[in-house]
Amino acid sequence: MIRVQPAYDPEDPFARLFRKAVGSQWSADDVDWEAPLGLPQRQAVALTRVLSPVYLGEQSAMYGASAVIPQLAAAGQTSAQLYLATFLLDEARHFEVLTQLYQRLGHHPVALREVPEMLRYHHRLRQGDRIDWIWGILISDLFARQFYQAFAKVQPAALFGRMSARVLLDESRHQAFSHTYLKRAVPTLPPERRQALRGMASELLQTMGAIHRRLRDDTEALGFDGDVFLGELSAQIEAHARSIGLTGSGGGDGGGDGGDPGTGADRAHADWARLIAGKRAISRRSGGVAWPTGSMAASASTPARRFPFDLHGLAASCQQCAVALLCRARVTQSAARA
């Protein structure tokens, strides 16, 4: 039910993040479209294909946010509602700049009939309530962040690398919101809801794996090891799941790994964690992008950190960081100690 003056605390962390987002807007007109692409033809085509799930994900995130905003309003969560309005605009911007990138490259993304799992992923995100969606969008944002971060670090002067650096600052805010919201919400959920959320992570990861298998030739052309890329992503999801209380001792629903040690999610996490130990997500392969030692690949053998999970993105200091206000907030400080 709409209210003339809903309850609103301007000092709430989400209200602060909302204002930060309002002051951090940019548009496709700020992108230097004359920057070099920095990719030979085969790798440029591979990029347009591998980027396709991310591109669809930007649109899926827009649709999801538009559906969740009324849910937040109905729950009286005004500051989260305001923040999500900026999230929606961020994803609209990402969609637009990627659309212009496709036009610049002169290639199309892969069609749904070629990779139907992209549609399955989109539909899975739309199931459930706002908590399901925020957990799913956190997983999606982690995937997108890892993808964009690789190019921002390895090709900082190239067109997509520059674009990625801008997008990453937006994604940092998105992750900060999702993590903080879930950190508040998950402890209130019954065990069966937590188990369902763990199952959702498993489904999404498995669907990502299926998408990767469809695009394996292209990821290899770019020099990515997709299996290890997903392994790193799984480790990040696991770290967030533990911190928000979905798994581990914080789960509060039976101990162990959330009281559900035999799920597909747990097995997948274990399998991918083993992969992380011995391989790098991005490797030097003949014909691939020249990913230097010390790039994003260097983190592959490093155990995932619990918090703040590199939320600071590319900012050199707290003064420049998009999520510094949230980091200083009491709720985040307690999350860091958890």
Ligand SMILES: [Fe+2]
């Ligand atoms: Fe995005």
Ligand SMILES: [Fe+2]
């Ligand atoms: Fe996002």
